[in-house]
Amino acid sequence: MIRCMTIEELRQRLAEQRKQFPEGRIGLVPTMGFLHEGHASLMRRADEECDFNVLSVFVNPLQFGPNEDFDRYPRDIERDAAIAEKNGIDILFMPSVQEMYPMKPLTKVLISDVTDRLCGASRPGHFDGVGTVVSKLFNLVQPDRAYFGMKDAQQVAVIEQMVQDLNIPVQIVRCETVREADGLAMSSRNVYLNEDQRQQAVVLSRTLREAGSWLQEKGMTTQELTQRIRASIETAPLAVIDYAEVLTYPSLSVIALNQDLSQLSGNLIIALAVKFGSTRLIDNRLFELQGGDVHVQNDDEIEAAQSNSDRGEPQLCGQHHH
Amino acid sequence: MIRCMTIEELRQRLAEQRKQFPEGRIGLVPTMGFLHEGHASLMRRADEECDFNVLSVFVNPLQFGPNEDFDRYPRDIERDAAIAEKNGIDILFMPSVQEMYPMKPLTKVLISDVTDRLCGASRPGHFDGVGTVVSKLFNLVQPDRAYFGMKDAQQVAVIEQMVQDLNIPVQIVRCETVREADGLAMSSRNVYLNEDQRQQAVVLSRTLREAGSWLQEKGMTTQELTQRIRASIETAPLAVIDYAEVLTYPSLSVIALNQDLSQLSGNLIIALAVKFGSTRLIDNRLFELQGGDVHVQNDDEIEAAQSNSDRGEPQLCGQHHH
Numbered sequence: 303m304i305r306c307m308t309i310e311e312l313r314q315r316l317a318e319q320r321k322q323f324p325e326g327r328i329g330l331v332p333t334m335g336f337l338h339e340g341h342a343s344l345m346r347r348a349d350e351e352c353d354f355n356v357l358s359v360f361v362n363p364l365q366f367g368p369n370e371d372f373d374r375y376p377r378d379i380e381r382d383a384a385i386a387e388k389n390g391i392d393i394l395f396m397p398s399v400q401e402m403y404p405m406k407p408l409t410k411v412l413i414s415d416v417t418d419r420l421c422g423a424s425r426p427g428h429f430d431g432v433g434t435v436v437s438k439l440f441n442l443v444q445p446d447r448a449y450f451g452m453k454d455a456q457q458v459a460v461i462e463q464m465v466q467d468l469n470i471p472v473q474i475v476r477c478e479t480v481r482e483a484d485g486l487a488m489s490s491r492n493v494y495l496n497e498d499q500r501q502q503a504v505v506l507s508r509t510l511r512e513a514g515s516w517l518q519e520k521g522m523t524t525q526e527l528t529q530r531i532r533a534s535i536e537t538a539p540l541a542v543i544d545y546a547e548v549l550t551y552p553s554l555s556v557i558a559l560n561q562d563l564s565q566l567s568g569n570l571i572i573a574l575a576v577k578f579g580s581t582r583l584i585d586n587r588l589f590e591l592q593g594g595d596v597h598v599q600n601d602d603e604i605e606a607a608q609s610n611s612d613r614g615e616p617q618l619c620g621q622h623h624h
Numbered sequence: 625m626i627r628c629m630t631i632e633e634l635r636q637r638l639a640e641q642r643k644q645f646p647e648g649r650i651g652l653v654p655t656m657g658f659l660h661e662g663h664a665s666l667m668r669r670a671d672e673e674c675d676f677n678v679l680s681v682f683v684n685p686l687q688f689g690p691n692e693d694f695d696r697y698p699r700d701i702e703r704d705a706a707i708a709e710k711n712g713i714d715i716l717f718m719p720s721v722q723e724m725y726p727m728k729p730l731t732k733v734l735i736s737d738v739t740d741r742l743c744g745a746s747r748p749g750h751f752d753g754v755g756t757v758v759s760k761l762f763n764l765v766q767p768d769r770a771y772f773g774m775k776d777a778q779q780v781a782v783i784e785q786m787v788q789d790l791n792i793p794v795q796i797v798r799c800e801t802v803r804e805a806d807g808l809a810m811s812s813r814n815v816y817l818n819e820d821q822r823q824q825a826v827v828l829s830r831t832l833r834e835a836g837s838w839l840q841e842k843g844m845t846t847q848e849l850t851q852r853i854r855a856s857i858e859t860a861p862l863a864v865i866d867y868a869e870v871l872t873y874p875s876l877s878v879i880a881l882n883q884d885l886s887q888l889s890g891n892l893i894i895a896l897a898v899k900f901g902s903t904r905l906i907d908n909r910l911f912e913l914q915g916g917d918v919h920v921q922n923d924d925e926i927e928a929a930q931s932n933s934d935r936g937e938p939q940l941c942g943q944h945h946h
Binding site for chain 2: 309313321324407411413414416433434437438444463464467469470471
């Protein structure tokens with residue numbers, strides 16, 4: 303594995319690789335480092351599918367708000383390098399902030415609508431920073447495929463929208479969230495949690511699992527489901543809800559509060575952001591509604607949905623339930 | 625020459641070309657069609673420097689304001705195709721609006737600061753549309769070099785800024801403005817002019833030429849120069865000034881009104897937008913100030929300035945004149 307600190311070196315290594323293997327497929331796994339098993343699963347998937355893989359480790363200041371955790375975001379580049387090497391990465395690209403932003407950037411890639419809610423609403427400017435840095439990484443690496451975890455489902459939706467709108471020649475690969483044994487979604491931010499917070503944090507994944515059966519109840523409305531979700535999270539005394547929403551996916555449109563969800567077909571997401579102390583955790587689950595049949599998507603199905611439709615999103619429309 | 629109406633066909637042709645000639649250099653000349661000698665000069669330059677050249681002809685609705693001339697913008701695709709073929713173009717890419725924007729685009733590439741003045745101020749949203757469509761064309765063609773005329777000097781500055789900020793792997797080539805025999809800068813919009821307007825339109829280039837000697841006058845200030853420029857344009861009774869500004873280039877920063885220009889060094893632009901009837905013409909001239917030596921840049925020097933500095937712009941700073 304080669305480590306590249308500079309854009310020039312990255313470009314040179316990639317040019318050599320392309321010259322030697324013009325048909326070789328190049329994969330990109332963009333991360334902010336402090337890698338965990340979730341990232342490792344993206345790398346293994348890239349390694350299976352591509353001939354040459356780049357892992358980027360860059361904590362992007364542009365996507366952090368002024369009161370967020372940019373400075374204290376956990377970093378451990380030696381551990382990251384060991385994990386990358388073990389999981390088939392060929393180039394570890396770890397630029398400095400100065401290298402990525404040598405002067406004040408005047409250009410922003412802004413994605414609207416799909417950024418209106420969830421983290422887009424809670425973290426103003428966050429997705430402007432994501433769109434901009436991911437554009438840069440795509441231009442630097444020019445990957446054939448790029449791998450993103452569905453734990454950040456809104457990020458995936460935003461990047462898919464950007465890729466489509468700007469005709470970026472890359473295939474976005476949605477990868478399933480990896481979880482701890484008790485269900486907690488893996489996240490670099492989990493290290494912030496103290497013991498009590500860590501124990502209670504399981505409430506997110508448990509709520510999402512239970513919501514699957516609530517969704518199957520006849521006559522369940524958006525409002526009722528949202529209330530049950532909130533009540534379930536609030537059983538954890540340390541949990542402070544930032545958002546708990548039921549939306550379409552990937553367009554992230556609002557569903558009418560009195561909508562009978564059993565009458566819907568299409569992809570629906572339940573997305574949560576919950577604070578434990580100063581640590582904000584997110585999690586989500588996708589459901590495929592088929593006019594009453596509720597179905598939790600697994601990895602293979604996420605892929606199938608992607609290849610079946612441009613945006614992986616069947617038209618969400620009311621259907622009669624039999 | 626191959627004509628491509630669809631993105632799929634364009635990508636396929638380019639993939640074949642790249643497979644057959646992996647080392648071949650690909651050039652792009654992005655235009656809105658109704659080609660004239662100015663465009664032809666861009667194509668010839670591309671043909672000299674590149675192995676395979678794409679001309680895009682696309683009147684981009686995103687860069688026209690609601691009261692602008694999108695609908696009546698002149699089009700003549702057969703004439704365009706003949707000019708392209710004669711000037712060494714290999715692929716003429718002429719997509720429909722539906723092909724470029726199959727659904728409402730949610731992603732915009734916004735460039736700030738350098739878009740604050742001139743056409744950025746007169747045509748709100750114009751450069752958002754330019755940045756977005758040029759990003760798309762760069763992603764579709766992935767050219768090694770892209771050719772732009774300096775008649776749209778602000779457009780060149782905006783695109784250079786975008787390319788730098790987003791690490792787009794393309795070299796922007798600045799090409800000199802081509803003029804009619806009497807000095808009028810070539811433009812597709814010149815066909816709108818009636819006989820009287822056409823005769824008076826020469827006032828733009830004449831004023832820019834004279835400004836070169838005014839600049840050499842000792843103690844000439846930004847304010848005095850701007851006043852002389854406006855007075856000169858107003859000698860044409862049909863001319864209505866939209867803007868007439870003296871700025872740095874390419875950052876397009878304002879220079880203090882009482883600044884003694886003879887004391888400056890750096891690149892300066894005089895940029896004009898003048899309406900004749902409902903037809904809005906633009907023209908500009910670049911000057912390289914060296915603490916008193918005024919120098920009009922020609923084509924070779926534009927290139928040299930580009931390779932000498934990242935942004936082609938020496939620091940603009942006061943110097944004592946001897």
